Amino acid sequence: MTAGKKVAVVGATGVVGQEMLRVLHQRGFPAREVIAVASERSAGRKVAFGDRELEVRAICPEVFEGVDIALFSAGADISLEWGPVAAAAGAVVIDNSSAFRMDDDVPLVVPECNIEAAANRPRGIIANPNCSTIQMVVALKPLHDEAKIERVVVSTYQAVSGAGAPAVACLDAQRRSLALGEPLEMGVLEGQLAGNLLMHWSRDEASGYQEEELKMVHETRKILGDDSIRVSPTAVRVPVATGHSESIALETARPLTPERARELLEAAPGVEVVDDFAAGVYPTPLDCEGRDAVLVGRIREDIGNPGGLQLWVVGDNLRKGAALNAVQIAEALI
Numbered sequence: 001m002t003a004g005k006k007v008a009v010v011g012a013t014g015v016v017g018q019e020m021l022r023v024l025h026q027r028g029f030p031a032r033e034v035i036a037v038a039s040e041r042s043a044g045r046k047v048a049f050g051d052r053e054l055e056v057r058a059i060c061p062e063v064f065e066g067v068d069i070a071l072f073s074a075g076a077d078i079s080l081e082w083g084p085v086a087a088a089a090g091a092v093v094i095d096n097s098s099a100f101r102m103d104d105d106v107p108l109v110v111p112e113c114n115i116e117a118a119a120n121r122p123r124g125i126i127a128n129p130n131c132s133t134i135q136m137v138v139a140l141k142p143l144h145d146e147a148k149i150e151r152v153v154v155s156t157y158q159a160v161s162g163a164g165a166p167a168v169a170c171l172d173a174q175r176r177s178l179a180l181g182e183p184l185e186m187g188v189l190e191g192q193l194a195g196n197l198l199m200h201w202s203r204d205e206a207s208g209y210q211e212e213e214l215k216m217v218h219e220t221r222k223i224l225g226d227d228s229i230r231v232s233p234t235a236v237r238v239p240v241a242t243g244h245s246e247s248i249a250l251e252t253a254r255p256l257t258p259e260r261a262r263e264l265l266e267a268a269p270g271v272e273v274v275d276d277f278a279a280g281v282y283p284t285p286l287d288c289e290g291r292d293a294v295l296v297g298r299i300r301e302d303i304g305n306p307g308g309l310q311l312w313v314v315g316d317n318l319r320k321g322a323a324l325n326a327v328q329i330a331e332a333l334i
């Protein structure tokens, strides 16, 4: 591919789509044209692209004419229906939804881990992993390369923006009602998140896990190219606007001290070590908002599992967890 691309952002009115437009502009992506696409409901609306405004177009086959790169973030159903249409029209589709992630003919790519996989895309589609998986594998990759990770126990503390714009509005409304002592609307959150935490992703009856958790199991293996890694996840939604946090405990096949892990993480692409816990320094969701790097702190030996390691990993779910990762893939294509 050469520079001067026509880029479509599908889902341009959503929280990820808006972040995609911001990231494309901030990074000076070499686009000769950017088009904003959403549902019929949003046709004619304006969305910001730098200091310009783009008029939103309703999705239809014609919007993909001449498009080189189509960044999709409009949910799995839209990707399943329209991703192949965009690919058939000649676009490389980079899809943020879960629609194609585990398809053998679709690479699942985190540039810091496996950008080479993006070259083999028989369906013309590249999948962006789940936000929680992305920030975890960015931190795990250098440790896996050095010592081979065998087991990961991870608990997430996921921001409400990970559930989309309606969920953000719903939490704001719940907070206002709580402050005024009025009855709370559960809305799209399907429960009280203000002053609380929730586990309301789709449940997999057979395993007792949430789909969000199973994504971390399967996507981690696909991205790191190692089906032997055992992942034990618990996913939790917390009343934080932006920034997912993860408590990770891991075991490796070869010895890995906290000191060596710190060295590896300090040298790793896409990682920033923020770790001086004795001085009260550790990453928080507010620290990562708007930042590209995945922040890693609390690097320590696992007191309950000598030889194991524990980490605290924080990342901007809209940026590295979605929009930035997709744009980095697009940058690698040109």
Ligand SMILES: NC(=O)c1ccc[n+]([C@@H]2O[C@H](COP(=O)([O-])OP(=O)(O)OC[C@H]3O[C@@H](n4cnc5c(N)ncnc54)[C@H](OP(=O)(O)O)[C@@H]3O)[C@@H](O)[C@H]2O)c1
Pocket (backbone or CB within 6 Å): 010, 011, 012, 013, 014, 015, 016, 017, 037, 038, 039, 040, 041, 042, 043, 059, 072, 073, 074, 075, 076, 078, 096, 097, 098, 129, 130, 131, 161, 162, 163, 164, 165, 166, 317, 318, 321, 322
């Ligand atoms: N939020 C995150 O942290 C995150 C991270 C990784 C991946 N993702 C994935 O990214 C996708 C979007 O998430 P989001 O959080 O940005 O959701 P969102 O804020 O709810 O935005 C959804 C977008 O999809 C568009 N859309 C809905 N129905 C459509 C249709 N029939 N045709 C065309 N466009 C349609 C919406 O357009 P209208 O305004 O016209 O309805 C809107 O632009 C999801 O697949 C999600 O799983 C999200």
